[in-house]
Amino acid sequence: MRGTAVGRSNRNQSRIIGWLFIIFAVFMIAAFYFYPMIQALLLSFKSGRGANLHFTGLANYKRLFTDSVFLTAVKNTFLFLIVQVPIMIVLAMFISVLLNDSKLRFKGFFRTAIFLPCVTSLVAYSVVFKYLFGADGLINLALLKMHLIASPIMWISDPFWAKITIIIAITWRWTGYNMIFYLSALQNIDQSIYEAARIDGASSIRQFRSITIPMLKPIILFTSITSTIGTLQLFDEIVNITKGGPGNATLSISQYIYNLSFKYTPDFGYAATVSYTIVAMIIVLSVIQFKAAGDK
Amino acid sequence: MTSFKRTGTYVFLSLAALISIFPFLWMIVSATNLSVDVSQGRLLPGLHLFDNFRKLTDSIDLGQSMWNSAKISITTTVLALLIASLAGYGFEIYRSRAKDIVFNILLLSMMIPFAALMVPLYQMFASISRSVPSMGINTVTSVILPTMTTAFLIFFFRQSTKMFPKELLEAGRMDGLSELGVFFRIYVPTMRTTYAAGAIITFLSSWNNYLWPLIVLQSPEKRTIPLLISNLGSSYSPDYGVIMTAIVISTLPTALVFFLMQKHFVAGMVGSVK
Numbered sequence: 001m002r003g004t005a006v007g008r009s010n011r012n013q014s015r016i017i018g019w020l021f022i023i024f025a026v027f028m029i030a031a032f033y034f035y036p037m038i039q040a041l042l043l044s045f046k047s048g049r050g051a052n053l054h055f056t057g058l059a060n061y062k063r064l065f066t067d068s069v070f071l072t073a074v075k076n077t078f079l080f081l082i083v084q085v086p087i088m089i090v091l092a093m094f095i096s097v098l099l100n101d102s103k104l105r106f107k108g109f110f111r112t113a114i115f116l117p118c119v120t121s122l123v124a125y126s127v128v129f130k131y132l133f134g135a136d137g138l139i140n141l142a143l144l145k146m147h148l149i150a151s152p153i154m155w156i157s158d159p160f161w162a163k164i165t166i167i168i169a170i171t172w173r174w175t176g177y178n179m180i181f182y183l184s185a186l187q188n189i190d191q192s193i194y195e196a197a198r199i200d201g202a203s204s205i206r207q208f209r210s211i212t213i214p215m216l217k218p219i220i221l222f223t224s225i226t227s228t229i230g231t232l233q234l235f236d237e238i239v240n241i242t243k244g245g246p247g248n249a250t251l252s253i254s255q256y257i258y259n260l261s262f263k264y265t266p267d268f269g270y271a272a273t274v275s276y277t278i279v280a281m282i283i284v285l286s287v288i289q290f291k292a293a294g295d296k
Numbered sequence: 297m298t299s300f301k302r303t304g305t306y307v308f309l310s311l312a313a314l315i316s317i318f319p320f321l322w323m324i325v326s327a328t329n330l331s332v333d334v335s336q337g338r339l340l341p342g343l344h345l346f347d348n349f350r351k352l353t354d355s356i357d358l359g360q361s362m363w364n365s366a367k368i369s370i371t372t373t374v375l376a377l378l379i380a381s382l383a384g385y386g387f388e389i390y391r392s393r394a395k396d397i398v399f400n401i402l403l404l405s406m407m408i409p410f411a412a413l414m415v416p417l418y419q420m421f422a423s424i425s426r427s428v429p430s431m432g433i434n435t436v437t438s439v440i441l442p443t444m445t446t447a448f449l450i451f452f453f454r455q456s457t458k459m460f461p462k463e464l465l466e467a468g469r470m471d472g473l474s475e476l477g478v479f480f481r482i483y484v485p486t487m488r489t490t491y492a493a494g495a496i497i498t499f500l501s502s503w504n505n506y507l508w509p510l511i512v513l514q515s516p517e518k519r520t521i522p523l524l525i526s527n528l529g530s531s532y533s534p535d536y537g538v539i540m541t542a543i544v545i546s547t548l549p550t551a552l553v554f555f556l557m558q559k560h561f562v563a564g565m566v567g568s569v570k
Contacts, residue, residue, distance in 0.1 A: 017475045018390025025383035026398060028445035033405040036416035043416065095312060098305050112558070113313035116320065119554045121504035123522040124543045127529035128319050131536060138322065141337040176316060233409045236506045240526055254411040254507075261415050262511060268415050275412035282407055 043272035049265055060273035072248045073256045084167045085227045092175050096182035115176035126240035129169045159249035162242045166250055178223045185219045221293040228285050232278050253278055326540035334536035348541040365521040368439050369502040376444045376498045384453025402447045417442050418511055438512045456490040492560040500550055521546045
């Protein structure tokens with residue numbers, strides 16, 4: 001029992017002291033996470049311009065289904081989620097398996113280089129990518145010079161390519177970040193398991209499927225949940241690379257909430273309603289991922 | 297076969313490393329070139345770094361933004377470490393069933409997206425503005441207060457405290473130290489590396505934070521670095537050389553932290569999921 005470590009004679013006193021250690025943190029989390037969360041829920045049943053809000057029941061929630069901008073933002077966000085997250089996770093896992101080879105040389109260099117994108121701020125790298133992928137940017141210049149394309153690709157101003165640009169950008173920024181988690185998990189796998197498998201004649205693909213994947217399952221779950229939450233909140237990249245355009249082709253849900261609250265005539269009630277759809281999505285997707293990880 | 301696979305590994309990893317590093321090289325090289333050269337695809341270093349720097353500091357107050365960012369990031373980091381380590385220590389050392397329940401509730405806040413908080417938080421600080429302007433919208437306080445306490449950091453410190461040798465606490469109590477004395481005199485010095493890792497994570501996320509400062513910091517002289525870079529990047533006739541100079545300078549502090557403390561950096565990230 002840990003209680004004995006504190007000493008029995010002044011147990012009551014130490015219990016109070018224990019609460020004093022945590023009370024400030026609890027207060028801060030309550031004040032800046034849970035309280036605003038409840039405020040947002042109340043707001044989502046109100047509507048009006050600026051500070052002039054009145055109760056409108058479920059009207060905001062009904063509005064969601066007929067709001068074509070909102071539906072576009074949801075569609076975009078899910079496209080990023082379904083395409084980008086799996087690519088990045090497979091890539092991160094693949095690279096970390098290659099790097100985990102004990103005979104590999106320049107390991108430190110490869111690891112540092114691939115992790116390096118994480119030191120940039122989301123805004124800084126977004127601006128760099130915006131210029132690299134501009135109509136007359138370096139990527140197009142290079143592709144034209146290599147005769148891979150006949151005319152410049154409209155990376156930013158074409159609805160299809162703009163989505164691709166965002167996916168490339170996010171993958172560049174976050175693959176190394178996820179790789180670190182896989183690397184540290186791989187280092188914790190006991191090498192004797194692989195030796196035993198080799199003696200039993202298991203191929204390296206078989207070893208990967210039957211040993212590596214099951215051992216990495218908690219990390220796969222962790223990285224997919226954090227990436228999902230991150231993608232559902234996508235904001236910095238969209239605003240700084242495409243501004244949500246062309247049209248609303250790359251608009252994300254977070255950007256739409258920002259626009260509703262701070263760019264257009266503020267409609268805080270409806271913005272809060274939209275924000276609760278992200279909360280709902282995070283809960284549903286996390287449960288699905290937990291279930292999927294538990295089944296296998 | 298094996299040597300074929302080996303070559304493939306090196307080619308793939310080199311390509312991945314090149315793609316990861318290239319944007320950095322390009323931004324550093326572009327910071328030394330004129331805008332015209334950058335847009336024509338020049339990849340060799342030029343001699344215009346100082347011209348770009350002068351043009352940059354002539355048109356905007358980079359120093360002011362650096363100072364704003366430094367003030368916010370350093371204050372946030374110090375307060376965040378103090379609050380989170382006290383709490384992580386409290387939850388683990390004075391463990392009880394009631395505290396474990398509170399802890400699990402706190403963890404739930406990690407699932408709350410900032411998008412769901414920004415509107416009510418804005419309203420909260422707008423109303424504070426009316427009574428206490430020095431803590432309301434457009435102040436450093438309004439940036440720091442909602443971002444300095446995270447369940448993540450509390451969790452991180454609690455996990456690390458599990459590894460802390462409890463005998464040291466007993467020894468401290470025998471020497472007549474108070475409970476708070478034990479924390480500050482014994483726990484804090486012993487847990488230096490944990491504090492270093494926590495400091496790096498917090499400093500970086502604070503230095504790079506964009507959305508919340510964008511909402512609350514409205515006047516140009518209050519702008520933090522990400523707001524300034526975003527603003528430069530959205531200009532209609534961008535001067536590439538000047539903008540890349542600004543981006544290089546703004547990335548220096550985080551890059552420096554990374555290279556000096558790479559070990560703590562990785563330990564901090566990974567330690568949180570173990």
